Amino acid sequence: MKIVSACVGVVVALLFLVLVVSEPDQDIVAKSPLLGQPAPSVASTTIDGEPFALERRKGSWVVLNFFNSTCVPCINEHDLLVEFAASELANANAAELYTIINDDSSDAVREFFTKNGGTWPKITDDNGTIAVAFGVARVPETWIIDPNGIVRLRITGELSAGLLTEQVNRLREEFVS
Amino acid sequence: MKTRRSIWLAMFLLVGVLLVFGASRSGGPLTQQDRIDAITLNLACPTCSGESIYVSRAPASESIRSEVARQVASGLRTDDEIVSYIEQRFGGQVLLVPRASGVDSLVWALPVAALIFSAFLLFTAFSKWRTNKPTSPTLEDEQIVAQALKNQAESESK
Amino acid sequence: MLASAGISGTIGRAFLLVGFIGAIFGAFAAVAGARRNDQQIIRLIPRFATLIFAAAVGAFAAMEYAMITRDFSLAYVQKVGSWSTPALYNFAAVWSALEGSILMWVLILAGYTMAVAIWVRKRMQDVIATWALGVMFIVCAFFFLVSYFPADPFALGPPGVLDGPGPNPLLQNHILVMFHPPILYLGYVGVTVPFAFAIAALITGRVGEGWLVATRRWSLFAWGFLTFGIALGSWWSYEVLGWSGVWAWDPVENASLLPWITGTAYIHSVLVQERRGMLRVWNISLLVATFSLTILGTFLTRSGVLNSVHAFSESGIGAWFLAMFAVVLVVSVGLIGWRGDKLRSPGVIDSPLSREAAFLANNVLFAIFAFVVLLGTVFPLIIEALQDRQIAVGAPFFNKLSMPIGLALLTLMAIAPVLPWRKASTETLRDRLFWPAWCGVAALVASLLLGSYGVAPLLTFTLGGVASGAALRQVVLATRRQGLRGLVGRANGGMIVHLGVILIAVSLGASNSFSKSQELSLVANVEAQFSGHTFELRDVVEVRDDRSISVKALVLVDGKKIYAPAITKYTRIGMNVGTPSVRTSLTTDIYLTLEPPVRQDSNEARIKVFIKPMIMWLWIGTALMAIGTVLAAFPGRRRKPTEPTSAPVEVAKS
Amino acid sequence: MSENLVLLVQLQEQREFLLKSLRDLEQEHKFGDLDDQDFESLRKDYVSRTALVIKQIESFNADKQVPQQEPKQKSFRRSAITTLVVLVFASLAGWFVAAQSGQRLSGDSLAGSIEDSTASILSRARATNFVDPKAAIELYTEVLAIDPDNIEALTYRAWLLALISRNAGDEVKQLAFSSASNDLKRAIALDSEYPDAHCFLGITLFRLAGDPQGAKEQLTICSAKNPPAEVKGFVDSIVAEVDAALQE
Incomplete structure (x- = not known):
C-alpha cells in the first residue's frame, strides 16, 4: 500500500514539474524538416496567368512569402517586403521575391497590391498545394531558397524591419554559389 | 440442472460461431473517400489543439485535406507514404497516432503496464484477504458471538 | 452612455x-x-x-x-x-x-x-x-x-x-451555448461539495460512513449535471461543428471527462464502503482526485500550455491554478496520511466472485481509463519538457485504448447487477444470467441480420444485450415487488442509468463502425446517388445580416425534403463556420455539410454526405441516463443499503 | 489519544462491523443470495473472526495490555520477486501493444518517390557544378538514367560538357558541341518555356560553333523568358561579344 502511494506521489510530483516548466516557446526563425533539403517541386501560375515553376528558378535566390490579404501580420509586414524588393534590385545576385497566395481570392490580392505597392509575381495556390508542400499552417511565413534549390531558412510570423535583408545577405555569404 | 448447463454450453458455442462469422464478413471494398477519411483521422490540424484534419474546418486543414485527396486520387502513394509526406512537411506534431518507437511509445506502453500491474495488485489483495481466514470456530467462539449478537440487539431496541 | x-x-x-x-x-x-x-x-x-x-x-x-x-x-x-x-x-x-x-x-x-x-x-x-x-x-x-x-x-x-x-462564431450560432456551459459548470463546480465534506471528515477524524450518506445526493447531483453537460457538448459538437462526430478527444473535452471518470468510479465504490466498510482511503482519494482534476483541467485548458502551436498565454492565470492544484493535493494527501490509522477498513472481501469484487474491478478499470485520458492529454507536454520536440496525441490513440476498457466495463455491467454481496456461487450466476445471456444472443443475431461485421462492434452489441438484460431483470424484479416505486432509489435508478449507458455504447459502436461518407460534387438539378439515397442540388442562396454572410446549398434528399447545409462567414472575425443539416430518424442520420470554396449564384456545390446509423439512440440514451439519475436521487421508499440484493422492500411500514 | 486507546477503538469498530455482517449474512441467506454451503463457510469464518476480536477486547479490558498482533509471516524476497516478474511482464506487454498500435512511418527522408529522388540528386549536382564539373556530369547522367526526359539534367549536363571542352582540341570541341546542342534542343523541344536551355544553347552556339546569328536568336528568347540570376550573369557577359560579332 505504502509503495503504491509513494509511486503515485512521485508520478504526481513529476507531472507537476512538467507542468511548471512547460511554456510555449516562440522563435522567429522556425524549424522545418525541409531545411537543408531540396525545395519541394511546386508549380502554379501567377494571378496574371504566367506559369511559375519553383524548380526553374534554380540559379537565383528565391524568397517565398505566404500571404493572405486579410491577415493582419501580413498587412503589417507588407511595407518591409516592398522595401526588400526595391533594395534587391540593386544587387547583381538579386533574390527573387514571390508572394504565394494563401486561401484568398485573386481579386482581393490584386486590389491589395494595387493599393499598397509591390510588383513582384503573385502566385496562386489553389487548394493550398504549395502551402502543404512547405508545411505552412498559418500565414505569414517567409522562406528562403538558395540557387541550388535547397531550402535555407523559414521565418514564421510577422517580419521585423531589416530581418529579411540581413538573413538573405548572411545566407548569400555562407552559401556562395 | 444438467440441461441448463448444456444450454449454456450451446449458447457459448453459438455466440462463438456467430462472432467468427461476423468477424470474417467484410464491409465491402474501401473507396477513395474511406482512404481519405482514414488518413485525415490520423493527422492533426496544425493550427488547432488536438483536432484531427478530419474534424477541423480550419483553412490549413482544408488545404491538407485536399492535398491528401489529390495524392489518393493520383494513386501513386500508399496511405503511410501520404501520412509521412505530411509529417515531413509539418513536423511530428501533426501525427495524432503516437509513434511506436522511442519515448513516444511510452504513451502506449504505460497504460497497458498499469492495467496489468493493477490487476496483479487486485489479485494479491484478494489472495491476502482469503489467507487471513482462521480455522473453524470452536463452540466457545459460537457462544461468545451469540451473546454479543444478543447484547447488540438489546442495545439497539432501547 | x-x-x-x-x-x-x-x-x-x-x-x-x-x-x-x-x-x-x-x-x-x-x-x-x-x-x-x-x-x-x-x-x-x-x-x-x-x-x-x-x-x-x-x-x-x-x-x-x-x-x-x-x-x-x-x-x-x-x-x-x-x-x-x-x-x-x-x-x-x-x-x-x-x-x-x-x-x-x-x-x-x-x-x-x-x-x-x-x-x-x-x-x-x-x-x-x-x-x-x-x-x-x-x-x-x-x-x-x-x-x-x-x-x-x-x-x-x-x-x-x-x-x-x-x-467566437461557434458560440453565436446555436442556442445550446445558453445551456451547455452553465450545466457543465454545475457539475464541474458541484464536485466541490463532496470534496469539502471529505476534507472535513479527515480533519475531524470521523471518517466512518456518516458523511458519505450525508453527501450522497450532492455527489449524484454534481455527477448528473456533469454527465448531462458532457452529453450536451457532444450534441453541440454534432449539430454545430460539421464533422458529424460527437467526441473529438480534444484537451478541453478531456478536461471535462477526467472528473467524470473519477466521479463515476466514486459513486460506484462508495456503495462498497457503505455496505462493507471497505475502501475508505480509496474513496476519499477518488473525491480528492475528482476535485483536483477539475482544477488541473482548468489549468490545462485555460493557461495555453496545450495549444502547442502558436500558443498564447493570455494571462497569468495558469500559475494560480497550478498553485491551487498543488495546495489541494498536498493538503489532502497530508490529511490522509495524518488520519491513516482511522482509515483502516474493518471489512475484507470474502470472494472474488461477489458484488464488491465487481465494484473493485470497475474501479480499477475507471482508474486506468482516467490514467489513459490524463496521460494522453499531458503527454505532449512531457515530451516537450524532455526532448524539446512537439508531438500530438489524438483521437486514434484514445479510441484504441478506450475501446477495450469500454468493452470490459460493459462486461462488468452485464454481470455485476445480478451478483449478490459477499459471495456468489456459479450456480446463482448461471441461474440469474440465463435470460440476460439470451438477450445478448438475440442482440448478436439481430445485428448480424442487419449486416454488422467486425469483432469490436459485434462484441459491443452482444455485451450490450446481456447488460441490458441484466439491468432490465433488476428493474422488473423491483417493480414486480413494489410497483412503480421499484423505479426509484439508488439501485433501481442506477439500473435505468445503466440502460442509458448501454444505449450510448451500442449507438457509438454502430455509428463509429458503420458510418459511410462521400463528397459529392453536385450540379443543379442533377441527381446524385450515394448509399441508396439521392441528392439533388436545387439552389445556392446567400443570406446576409449585419454580422455574417451565409451561403446555403439547398439539397433535395430522396426527392422528399430540402436540407440546407451552409457556410457562414462572420465578417467581423473573419472566420468561416460550417453549419450542417441533418435528416434524423431512429435508424439513420443523413448528415450534410457544405464544403468550401463556395460561391453564391453558382449551380454547383460540393456537399459531403455522412450516413450515420443509430445516432438518435445516443440522445435517447442520454435522456435515459438523466431520468435514471433523477430517479436514483429521488427520496423514494428504498431498501436500506444494507439489505440483501434480493430482499423485498418492506411496504407501508410507516 | 494514546496508542492503546486507538487500538481499542479500532477493535470495537471491528466488532460492531463483524456483528452487523453476521446479521446481514443471515438475511442474505434467507433471501437466497447465498446458498447453504457458502453461507455455512462464511458464517464460520465471521464467527471465529468476531470471537477473536471480542476476546482481544476482553483481554484488553482485563489487563490494559496491547493485544498480541498476529505476526505477519510474509517472505519479503518472494513477494519482491513476484512483483518484479509481473513488472517485467507488464512492460513487455506494454511494449508489444506500443509496437502494434503506434505509428510506424517509413524512416527514409524526403527521397521517397522517383520524383523526389531525382530532386535530391539534382540538387547535389547543382552544388558541385563548378567545383567538380565531371562529378556533376555523372550525377546528371544518373538522373537521366532514371528520368530520360529530365529537362534540367539535359540542359545542365550539356552546359557543363560545353564548358569543360572549351579549351580542348577542335575535334573534341566538335564532338562536345554536337552532343550538347542535341541535348539542349531536346530540352527545348520538351519544354520551350525553360529559359536556361535557350540561354545555354545560345552561348554554346557562339563559343563552340562560332554562330553569332543562331546565338543571338537563342539569347533573345532567353532574355525574354526571365532567366534566373546566375544564368543571366553568363548571358549578360556574352551579349556584347555576340553583338560585336554580328556587327562584323
Missing part, C-alpha cells in the same frame, strides 16, 4: 472584493467556530454564505449589464461584445471567454456554498458541516481572488472602442 461606462466595471470589482473578503471571513469563522465549537461564531456562517452569494450575483449581474448595454470601456466587452450580436447570444457572451467563465464559476460556487449552508443550518452543531463550509469558503476565496486579479472581467480596455467583434 458615458455615464454608465465604467460604472458597471467599478461596481463589479467592488462586488468581487466584497465576495473575497466575505469568503475569507467565512473561512475564519468556520475554522474558529469548529475548533472552539463556539455556536455564536458558527451561527454567523450562513450570513457570510449569503453575503458571498449576493456578491457573486451582483458581480455577474454587473457583467451582464455591461454586456447588454455594450459598455465598451471594459476590455472583456471589447473582446466578446458587439452591437450586432443578437440579444440571446449577447447574454451568453458573458461566459464565452476566459474571464467570464471564471466569473460564472464564482457564481455557481457561491451558489453551492449558500445551498450547503442552508442545507446544514439545522445541523450546525455538527463540526463536520462547519469544517466543510470552511473548505468551501476557502475555495470560494481562491476563485474570487482569481477573478479579481489575473482573470479580471472588469478590467478597463483601451479607450475609444465603439464596437467589438462579438463572441
